[in-house]
Amino acid sequence: MDKSKKRRLIYRIAAFVVILLIAAAMFIIGRGHTVYFDNKMPENVGTEVSVPYKIEVIVADKTVAKLKSGERGMADTMGQNFKMQLLVTKEKGGDAARLQVGLKLPYNMDGIIINLPALLAGLDENAYLSEFVYVPSAEEMKEEEVVTDDTDGQMNFEG
Amino acid sequence: MKNKSIGDYLRRFSVPLMFVIICLICAPISGLSPNYLINEIVTRIGRNAFLILSLLIPIMAGMGLNFSMTLGAMAGEIGLILVSDWQIVGIPGMILAMIVSIPISTLLGLFCGKVLNMAKGREMITSYIISFFINGIYQLVVLYLMGPVIPIVHSTIKLPRGYGIRNTVSLLSMRQHLDNLIPLNIMGVKIPVATFIVIFLLCLVIIWFRKTKLGQDMRAVGQDMDVSRDAGIDVERTRIISMILSTVFAGIGMIIYLQNMGNIATYSSHSQIGMFCIAALLVGGASVDKASIGNVFLGIILFHTMFIVAPKAGTVITGDSMIGEYFRVFVSYAVITVALIMYETNKRKNKSKAGMQLALDQEQEEANG
Numbered sequence: 001m002d003k004s005k006k007r008r009l010i011y012r013i014a015a016f017v018v019i020l021l022i023a024a025a026m027f028i029i030g031r032g033h034t035v036y037f038d039n040k041m042p043e044n045v046g047t048e049v050s051v052p053y054k055i056e057v058i059v060a061d062k063t064v065a066k067l068k069s070g071e072r073g074m075a076d077t078m079g080q081n082f083k084m085q086l087l088v089t090k091e092k093g094g095d096a097a098r099l100q101v102g103l104k105l106p107y108n109m110d111g112i113i114i115n116l117p118a119l120l121a122g123l124d125e126n127a128y129l130s131e132f133v134y135v136p137s138a139e140e141m142k143e144e145e146v147v148t149d150d151t152d153g154q155m156n157f158e159g
Numbered sequence: 160m161k162n163k164s165i166g167d168y169l170r171r172f173s174v175p176l177m178f179v180i181i182c183l184i185c186a187p188i189s190g191l192s193p194n195y196l197i198n199e200i201v202t203r204i205g206r207n208a209f210l211i212l213s214l215l216i217p218i219m220a221g222m223g224l225n226f227s228m229t230l231g232a233m234a235g236e237i238g239l240i241l242v243s244d245w246q247i248v249g250i251p252g253m254i255l256a257m258i259v260s261i262p263i264s265t266l267l268g269l270f271c272g273k274v275l276n277m278a279k280g281r282e283m284i285t286s287y288i289i290s291f292f293i294n295g296i297y298q299l300v301v302l303y304l305m306g307p308v309i310p311i312v313h314s315t316i317k318l319p320r321g322y323g324i325r326n327t328v329s330l331l332s333m334r335q336h337l338d339n340l341i342p343l344n345i346m347g348v349k350i351p352v353a354t355f356i357v358i359f360l361l362c363l364v365i366i367w368f369r370k371t372k373l374g375q376d377m378r379a380v381g382q383d384m385d386v387s388r389d390a391g392i393d394v395e396r397t398r399i400i401s402m403i404l405s406t407v408f409a410g411i412g413m414i415i416y417l418q419n420m421g422n423i424a425t426y427s428s429h430s431q432i433g434m435f436c437i438a439a440l441l442v443g444g445a446s447v448d449k450a451s452i453g454n455v456f457l458g459i460i461l462f463h464t465m466f467i468v469a470p471k472a473g474t475v476i477t478g479d480s481m482i483g484e485y486f487r488v489f490v491s492y493a494v495i496t497v498a499l500i501m502y503e504t505n506k507r508k509n510k511s512k513a514g515m516q517l518a519l520d521q522e523q524e525e526a527n528g
Contacts (some may be wrong), residue, residue: 023258030251032332076332078248110246110313136314143319146326148298148426 029079034111036074036132039067042118049121053094056087057116067116080105088120103129110134174494175444178461181490182468189471196467197348203463204456205338205351206419208358210412211436211455213405215365217282218450219374220401221381223502224437224495227271227286227402231409232429233297234263239414239423240301240328244311248332250340253418260410267293268406272399279384283447283499290433301425324425334421354415361408362452377401381448438462438491447502465490 001009039055041048057065057073059082065073075084082103087096101119105112111132118128169176186196210228217225238256247255271289278285305311306322316328338351368374376397379387388394413432417423440450442465443458466487473483 019258023255026247026251026255026258027245030247030249030255032246032248032252076248078251134314136319140314141319144325146302146318146323146426148302 028107031079031107033077033082033105033109034074034132035077035082035105036072036111036113037065037067038072038113038115039117040070040072040115042115042123042127045118045123045127047121047123049117049123050090051117052088052090052120053092054089054096055116056089056096058085058087059083077105080107086116086120172444174442174497175457175461178442178465182461182464185465185468185472188475189468190475191468191471194347196464199467200460200463201348201350202338202419203466204459205354205358206416207412207436207439207459207463208455209361209415210409210432211440211459212358212361212365212452213408213412214436214440215450215452215455216368216377216401216408217405218445218448219369219381220377220398221384221448222275222286222398222401223283223447224440224498225286225402225405225409226283226433226437227267227289227293228405228409228436229290229429229433230267230271230293231260231264231406231411232413232432233293234260234267234406235410235413235417236423236425236429237263237297237300238410239330239417240305240311240316240324240425241309243328243330243332244313244316246313246332249336250333252333253337253414256414257411260414261407264407264410265403268403269399271406272402275402276395276398294430297429298426326425328423328425330417330421330423333418335419337415337418351419354419357415365452373397373400434495435462435491438494441494441498446498462491 037055037057039051041051051069053069055065055067056063057067057075059075059077064075065071067073082105084101084103086099086101088099089096099120103114106129109131111134113130113132115128115130210232213228213231214225217223235256238258238260241259242252242256245255271286274289275282275285300309302323305324306317311317311322311324316324318325335351337353337357338349340353341356343350343352369378376387376392377400379390379392380394380397384394387397413429416432417428439458439462440454441458442462443454443456445451445454445458469487469490470480470483473486474480476482
């Protein structure tokens with residue numbers, strides 16, 4: 001193989017590797033998650049934790065949820081490093097405490113439930129983080145007729 | 160440029176002029192505010208320009224209007240469907256969809272180029288039929304192979320029967336992410352700066368490409384294949400490369416188009432895209448054998464202004480918005496038909512002119528000899 005052909009081959013391989021690396025980076029940084037915030041008593045953790053009167057969740061300087069006891073909110077996020085600010089009001093009429101929280105989200109979960117009282121109580125990750133399993137509604141599971149042709153039905157000349 | 164009368168110019172720019180007149184008549188009748196109109200046109204420039212620019216390279220190579228740009232559009236859609244299922248969102252999702260679409264577009268462009276090399280002189284009709292043929296394969300892949308062979312996990316994308324893709328796939332997770340990446344609002348007009356930068360880069364690439372050896376080869380092949388072959392240019396290879404480039408750009412253009420729309424109509428998004436892009440380019444004053452970047456932008460502005468105002472004007476005049484809808488569809492097809500007729504007429508005229516010149520030269524030679 002002459003020199004110019006060899007150089008061309010090297011450039012092509014290098015370009016291919018760069019594209020693969022970009023694709024891999026996009027897979028990691030672009031992974032989307034829906035994070036659900038629960039302000040309720042965590043289940044099956046074995047210990048009692050106190051549920052605050054109100055928690056305000058701020059993600060990327062935007063208030064995404066204002067949760068009273070027993071409520072759930074949600075936010076869409078990208079990547080595995082999730083940062084949020086929590087404004088926690090323990091009792092009605094009380095002052096709100098501001099907390100900065102950073103979490104590592106599991107890559108394989110689309111929907112993630114974060115139980116805020118369990119997180120604030122400093123419990124183990126298994127206690128405050130669980131997977132949200134999406135259950136399609138009956139409407140969504142109805143059979144859908146696929147329309148693949150603009151002339152659908154127009155070529156039917158029988159009556 | 161020399162010895163051209165006003166009549167020649169009027170003939171050359173008859174289509175854009177006709178559209179300027181239609182727009183000038185319909186715009187005030189429609190009652191749409193200038194602000195709304197400008198907003199819509201700016202949005203549509205961002206949405207369509209990349210797709211239409213992808214048509215320029217085959218025209219340069221003398222392959223006419225690339226009706227098979229639909230192939231690239233299908234590759235772009237496949238990229239987006241897969242990325243949506245992998246839950247890669249935002250700009251990274253778009254980039255990944257482009258990376259996925261490029262090899263598919265390349266293969267389809269290669270196939271199309273090879274077929275068109277076998278059908279020289281009949282490229283446009285062949286590419287039009289190829290797009291129907293590949294649409295069948297696309298439907299096979301998307302309707303039957305996605306699910307059992309190509310893993311699709313999410314029930315929001317997959318048909319309830321367990322395989323195949325739903326009629327509509329939501330792109331909410333990347334909707335207008337590129338358009339809103341660099342936000343700019345001038346007097347109530349939203350400017351998609353990042354999208355415009357991407358389009359501008361493609362314009363620069365096209366301008367640069369024309370000056371490269373390959374670009375010059377393409378122009379030479381576009382002018383005369385036999386002379387190019389005699390000059391040592393690999394005509395077939397050059398034509399295939401032009402098809403590959405066009406298909407790849409069309410795939411990327413489709414991703415930009417769909418991120419603006421916010422959803423994919425899985426089985427119909429691509430089917431009309433080629434027709435409307437070609438119509439827009441022709442409205443901008445391009446012809447089957449000559450097109451420029453200016454034609455692209457003028458075409459989008461005129462064609463889409465008509466698209467926006469015609470239904471409203473139709474409603475005001477007749478009380479039925481469908482009249483305007485029919486009108487714009489009729490005009491799209493009519494423009495393409497007129498362009499094809501004009502191309503054939505000019506070709507025949509030039510041929511007969513060349514024949515007459517040859518006869519004259521021979522007569523003169525005989526008289527002298």
